[in-house]
Amino acid sequence: MTTEPALMSLTSIAQVIAQKQLSSREATQSCLDRIAQWQPRLNAFMAIEAEAALAAADAADADLAKGNNRGALHGVPLAHKDMYYEAGKVVTCGSRIRRDFVATTTSTALQRLKDAGTVRLGSLQMSEFAYGPTGHNAHYGPVHNPWGLAHITGGSSSGSGSAVAARLTFAALGSDTGGSIRMPAHFCGVTGLKTTVGRVSRAGAMPLSQSLDTVGPLARSAEDCALLLGLMAGADPDDPTAVAGPVPDYSATTTGSIKGLTIGVPTAFYVDDLDSEVAGILDATMAVLKREGAKVVQVELPDQRQLTAACQLVLAVEAAAFHKRWMIERPQDYGPQVLMRLQNGLAIPGVTYLEAMRWRGPALAAHLAAVAGVDAVIAPVAPVAAPTIAESDVGNSPDAEAVIQRLTRFTRPINYLGLPSLAIPTGFTSSGLPVAMQLIGRSFDEATLLRIGAAFQRATDFHDPVPKFA
Amino acid sequence: MTRPTPKEIGAVAAVAGVSVGAEVATRIANSIGPAFEGFAAVAGTLPFDLEPATFVVAQAGKASK
Numbered sequence: 429m430t431t432e433p434a435l436m437s438l439t440s441i442a443q444v445i446a447q448k449q450l451s452s453r454e455a456t457q458s459c460l461d462r463i464a465q466w467q468p469r470l471n472a473f474m475a476i477e478a479e480a481a482l483a484a485a486d487a488a489d490a491d492l493a494k495g496n497n498r499g500a501l502h503g504v505p506l507a508h509k510d511m512y513y514e515a516g517k518v519v520t521c522g523s524r525i526r527r528d529f530v531a532t533t534t535s536t537a538l539q540r541l542k543d544a545g546t547v548r549l550g551s552l553q554m555s556e557f558a559y560g561p562t563g564h565n566a567h568y569g570p571v572h573n574p575w576g577l578a579h580i581t582g583g584s585s586s587g588s589g590s591a592v593a594a595r596l597t598f599a600a601l602g603s604d605t606g607g608s609i610r611m612p613a614h615f616c617g618v619t620g621l622k623t624t625v626g627r628v629s630r631a632g633a634m635p636l637s638q639s640l641d642t643v644g645p646l647a648r649s650a651e652d653c654a655l656l657l658g659l660m661a662g663a664d665p666d667d668p669t670a671v672a673g674p675v676p677d678y679s680a681t682t683t684g685s686i687k688g689l690t691i692g693v694p695t696a697f698y699v700d701d702l703d704s705e706v707a708g709i710l711d712a713t714m715a716v717l718k719r720e721g722a723k724v725v726q727v728e729l730p731d732q733r734q735l736t737a738a739c740q741l742v743l744a745v746e747a748a749a750f751h752k753r754w755m756i757e758r759p760q761d762y763g764p765q766v767l768m769r770l771q772n773g774l775a776i777p778g779v780t781y782l783e784a785m786r787w788r789g790p791a792l793a794a795h796l797a798a799v800a801g802v803d804a805v806i807a808p809v810a811p812v813a814a815p816t817i818a819e820s821d822v823g824n825s826p827d828a829e830a831v832i833q834r835l836t837r838f839t840r841p842i843n844y845l846g847l848p849s850l851a852i853p854t855g856f857t858s859s860g861l862p863v864a865m866q867l868i869g870r871s872f873d874e875a876t877l878l879r880i881g882a883a884f885q886r887a888t889d890f891h892d893p894v895p896k897f898a
Numbered sequence: 899m900t901r902p903t904p905k906e907i908g909a910v911a912a913v914a915g916v917s918v919g920a921e922v923a924t925r926i927a928n929s930i931g932p933a934f935e936g937f938a939a940v941a942g943t944l945p946f947d948l949e950p951a952t953f954v955v956a957q958a959g960k961a962s963k
Contacts, residue, residue, distance in 0.1 A: 737936025744930060755916050771918060772930045774911040775902055780941065787940050789952025829929035846957065871957040
């Protein structure tokens, strides 16, 4: 192979390993070489398990030589956000409190990828307890953006965004409760899929908010996200909220044309107060979609500020409830910003929380009625490209929550509604920072989003460039 | 619905079993206050027989439009 293996897509590397054109050891060593080069600059990995990864790769190669192909990702090395339990492994959740926590079970999502044959490279950095949108971490330091080391990655799946962008892993699991997959996808220039609430089991994934948490992948393309979703989705006896029923062939949907599809662009909120470069990229993205055969129309959505507020109320209460014991026993072991945000949940009466939960059904129904005439909605993930680590290091300052809310204003309404959303790279700013748009779909219609995303990526190359190691 | 005052937050937090000082209560009030204001138009307006499970019904596409 003349191409550096780590630079290949997930779909391609899986194919060449299965066809014995490349060994799992070669693919794994290629990733480990890039990790050794980049990790000192990015801080993307929480743990690197080089020896174990190579041993697992050798075992995968031996199995394949005997004709035993374990699955669609046989021998493919991956690393995931350090909140997915794997029995016998330390899972820090990005925290001091769980620095030495050893899981006794394996998360369903992770187990399904392991069953497909993956090799574990290690674990990826994240915001403490997945409660932060920037990528700062008071205990383990910030994760750096490979497109500009002084800039944030976004969070909370900070290591996942950074590592996929720098080609240290072919893909990574993230989680999205208020934007934690889409923000790193946007800031780091990778493709990220926030799944519908109930699409992928959350069993064995660290909880933040039981009503809002979703499991999903960050990868280099919509095609790669489709492959991963197809392996992970579906019912799970360990998570009754995981919806039963057939799982679509997501990979098959990515080959489809978008001719005849209608894509809505909101008339307000998502197009207000955008950075001029982000606004220009939104216009250019719509032009590409039209050129590929889609019809783009304006849609008038219900008041998104109310959805954002409801999301904040639900998240704050549920997170505080999960953390109450440690808030009493170990408050000093939280980072200042995370503790501050957990304390917010103490201020919300039970009746207010339940009103926010009761309104969720009518709010979703109103949204679905508003988008009845379109197949998906397109909107920016954030109003700006990645700010610097220094300027967004607000800690627990009085204006910290306001800064956080500004950054996540376009992602939180979607979490409240539980909808799927695919973030795809759609351009770069004049200073070379990536910008993504999100395609927002109907409940459980990830397939249409992946179809649109893949068509866009066949027509453009914004997902292809690799950050340079300078 | 109005945003809670620091004094009210101090009392609610104490009842929840996690006491916070006056400074923290003020910070919480400033942080979470906008969420109360944003939700004010909805709070107190929901029909009597609306249950949280209607979300799952809406997800399945069976909720009335």
